[in-house]
Amino acid sequence: MWRKILIVDDEREFGTTLAERLLLRNFDAKALEDVEKAMIDIRQSPPDVVLLDLRMPGGFGMNTIRAIKEISPKTKIVVITGHGGEQNLKEAFEKGADAFMMKPVDIEELLSKIRELQ
């Protein structure tokens, strides 16, 4: 089972709380609010899974998907966003996202999605 999960979301409370919940489930999880910091982190220590918000200041998630895949092709990307829309979903998968979930998420559903990707 994959263990290393990076959450990239500009809603700090969301990221840190989800990370805490994943830690309680024995995942090596951490949250970052900044895309640039996240890219450095991924380069230094590629996670198994990135939970990525789609729309963030300083780097739209869509471009970030491709950038993550270039740095770490094996890392799976689960897009978690409050911004819905068919177009977004389609574009996210085209750019390389592996799964897509709308906020708010159910943690069991999220874990099940991650298991499916393994």
Place this chain on the structure above:
Amino acid sequence: MSDLTLQDARFRFYGKVMALCTHELRNHLAIIRESAGLIEDALEFNRGQKLDLSKPLQNIDRQAVRSTNFLKVMSSFCHRLDCEVSSFLLTELLDELLILINRYLNQREIEVVKNYPTKDMKLKNNPAIIQFVLFCFVERLSDKSVVELTLSEGGQSCCIQLKTNLPFKDISQETPSVTPEILTEACRLTGIDLDLKKDVIELTIKKSKEEG
């Protein structure tokens, strides 16, 4: 595209704003859900250990307040459509729109510097169309713009000025749903006199419709 009417463009505007609002509220709810989940987890996983539930409880409370404030603004925005013409305070009208589209501005790294007069301006006009016209120009701001939003009052009119450090984007390419004809029609209905320059846009609203 030439068949599009002002009404079509306004529907799209409301669609965009509502999508931004749902995005915002989904984020509040996501934090509430995770915080409630963390409390549940703490009870389940940390039995016997010292539990600090204050943080998730504070999160829930903060997000409830955040949502309540946001919904208040959203409700006011929606009720602008109740009457075609109504009395309103100009700064309130502009702030309402800016709050609702704040996420959009952040995503595009657009900074709005407000330069409001101390005395607010009360107008009687079509507030919904004024917000629509303003949003049309916000959409045309370049990413990473710093825009100065200045309100001023003359003898017979008041003026909304948007001055940006980066040039406005081409109207036809970026927002094809809002043609120059549609903007002209929106301005005609509200008595807005539009002055477009490379980096400054001025919307002068005649005071003839001002409430006495």
